[in-house]
Amino acid sequence: MADKNNFKTLISTLTIVLLAFSYAAKSESQHSQLIHRFQQYLQINTAQPTPNYMPAVDFILLQAKSIGLDVQVLEYVKSKPVILLTWQGKAKSLPSILLNSHTDVVPAEKEKWVHEPFSAHKDSNGDIYARGSQDMKCVGLQYLEALRNLKDKGFVPLRTIHVSFVPDEEILGRDGAQMFVGSKDFDSLNVGVVLDEGLASPDENYRVFYGERSAPWWLVVKAVGAPGHGSKLYDNSAMENLLKSVEIIMRFRAAQFDLVKAGLACEEEVISVNPVFLKAGTPTPTGFVMNLQPSEAEAGFDIRLSLGANAESLEKRIAEEWAPASRNMTFQFKEKEPIKNKLGVPLVTVANHSNPWWTLLEAAILKVGGKLHKPEIFPAATDARFVRRRGIAAFGFSPMANTPILLHDHNEFLNEAEYLKGVGVYEAIIESYASYMEAVEDRDTLSEL
Numbered sequence: 001m002a003d004k005n006n007f008k009t010l011i012s013t014l015t016i017v018l019l020a021f022s023y024a025a026k027s028e029s030q031h032s033q034l035i036h037r038f039q040q041y042l043q044i045n046t047a048q049p050t051p052n053y054m055p056a057v058d059f060i061l062l063q064a065k066s067i068g069l070d071v072q073v074l075e076y077v078k079s080k081p082v083i084l085l086t087w088q089g090k091a092k093s094l095p096s097i098l099l100n101s102h103t104d105v106v107p108a109e110k111e112k113w114v115h116e117p118f119s120a121h122k123d124s125n126g127d128i129y130a131r132g133s134q135d136m137k138c139v140g141l142q143y144l145e146a147l148r149n150l151k152d153k154g155f156v157p158l159r160t161i162h163v164s165f166v167p168d169e170e171i172l173g174r175d176g177a178q179m180f181v182g183s184k185d186f187d188s189l190n191v192g193v194v195l196d197e198g199l200a201s202p203d204e205n206y207r208v209f210y211g212e213r214s215a216p217w218w219l220v221v222k223a224v225g226a227p228g229h230g231s232k233l234y235d236n237s238a239m240e241n242l243l244k245s246v247e248i249i250m251r252f253r254a255a256q257f258d259l260v261k262a263g264l265a266c267e268e269e270v271i272s273v274n275p276v277f278l279k280a281g282t283p284t285p286t287g288f289v290m291n292l293q294p295s296e297a298e299a300g301f302d303i304r305l306s307l308g309a310n311a312e313s314l315e316k317r318i319a320e321e322w323a324p325a326s327r328n329m330t331f332q333f334k335e336k337e338p339i340k341n342k343l344g345v346p347l348v349t350v351a352n353h354s355n356p357w358w359t360l361l362e363a364a365i366l367k368v369g370g371k372l373h374k375p376e377i378f379p380a381a382t383d384a385r386f387v388r389r390r391g392i393a394a395f396g397f398s399p400m401a402n403t404p405i406l407l408h409d410h411n412e413f414l415n416e417a418e419y420l421k422g423v424g425v426y427e428a429i430i431e432s433y434a435s436y437m438e439a440v441e442d443r444d445t446l447s448e449l
C-alpha cells in the first residue's frame with residue numbers, strides 16, 4: 001500500500017511539475033510574442049515630417065482583427081488615417097471608454113543613437129530601443145494586448161470600449177485628434193472617459209496627468225531697419241532692435257525659471273519662453289557677408305502658458321515690450337491656441353474621489369501592485385486637450401515606472417518587463433472601467449482650476 005501511495009504522490013508531483021513547466025513555457029512564449037509585436041510596430045517608420053502611416057494602419061488592423069475588434073478607418077484629411085476599433089459593450093446606453101494613442105513619432109538623429117532608432121533592438125537588459133518606445137507606441141499596443149487578454153479570459157464588457165490611433169499629434173493634432181474629436185463619428189461614440197498619453201517616471205511610482213499647460217504659442221518677432229556698412233555706427237538697425245528684444249524676452253524667461261529653481265513653483269506653474277531660432281544676415285556660399293548690417297532680423301520663441309496664466313497681459317507685453325512698433329518691430333504667432341474653453345475657464349479633469357473615473361483608475365492601478373504619484377499637470381500639450389475642451393474627462397497615463405524620461409530624446413527605450421507590467425495595468429483599468437454600472441455626470445468629472 002505504502003508503495004502504491006508513494007507512486008501516486010510521485011505521479012501527482014510530476015504532473016504538477018510538468019504543468020508548471022508547460023505554463024511557464026506557454027507564458028514565456030506569450031511574452032515573447034507580445035514583445036515581438038511591440039517591436040514590429042516600432043519598426044514602422046512613422047516619424048514626422050513624413051510619417052508612413054499606411055503600414056501602421058495595416059499592422060493595427062491585423063492586430064485588431066486577430067483580437068476580434070470591429071474596425072473602421074476614418075480619413076478626415078487625405079493620407080491622415082484615424083483608426084477606430086470597437087468592442088461593443090452589453091449596455092449600449094452607457095457612455096463608452098476611449099483609449100487613445102497617436103501613431104506618429106518625432107524624428108530621430110540616427111547617428112546619435114547606440115542602436116538604429118527604427119530597429120527596435122532589444123539589448124541584454126531587455127531594454128528596447130526605438131523612437132516611439134515611450135512616446136507612445138508602447139501605450140497603443142498595450143491597450144490592444146490588454147484587450148486580447150481580456151477576450152481570452154472571457155471578459156464581457158458592460159460599457160463599449162473604443163480604441164483610437166490618431167495621426168499627427170507631434171505636429172499639434174490639427175488633422176488628427178482635433179478633426180476626430182470635432183466629428184459626428186466622435187459624437188456618436190458617446191464617450192464618457194478618455195485615456196491618453198502620460199510620461200515615464202524615473203522612480204517606482206506611476207504618473208497620472210489631469211490637465212496640461214497651454215498648447216504652444218509660437219511667436220516670431222521681426223525687426224527691420226536701414227541696412228548699413230559694417231563699419232558704420234548708427235541707431236535702430238534691425239540687428240540692434242532684435243537683440244534688445246531678445247534681451248528683454250530672456251530676462252522674462254530667467255524670472256520665470258528662477259521661480260522653479262527656487263522651488264517656489266513647479267515647471268507647469270510658470271510661463272516657459274524658449275528661443276528656437278535666430279534668422280539674420282546676408283548669406284554667402286561659405287557663411288555670411290561680414291561688412292553689412294542687414295535690414296531684417298527675426299527670432300522665434302516657443303511659449304507655453306501655465307493654466308492660470310493671464311493670456312491678455314502676456315499679449316500686451318509682447319506688443320509693448322517684446323516687439324514694439326517704436327523699435328520698428330512686428331510680431332506674428334505661427335501657432336496660438338486658447339488656454340481656456342468657450343466659457344472662459346481652463347478645464348481640468350477632477351483627480352480626486354468625487355470623480356468615479358479617478359477612483360476606479362487609482363484602485364485598478366493599486367490592485368495590480370502599481371504605485372502612484374500625486375496627479376499632475378502635463379508640462380506640454382497632448383491630444384487630451386481636445387476632449388477636455390468638449391467637457392469629457394481625460395487622464396494622461398503611460399505606465400512606465402523605473403524608466404528615465406526619454407521622449408523626443410536620443411536613445412529612447414523601454415524595458416520589456418515594464419512594458420509587460422503595463423499591459424497588466426491596462427487590463428485592470430479597462431476591466432474596471434468597462435464594468436462600471438453607475439451613471440457618471442459630466443459635472444462630476446470636470447472642474448475649474
Ligand SMILES: [Zn+2]
Pocket residue numbers: 102135136169197
Ligand atoms: Zn506623444
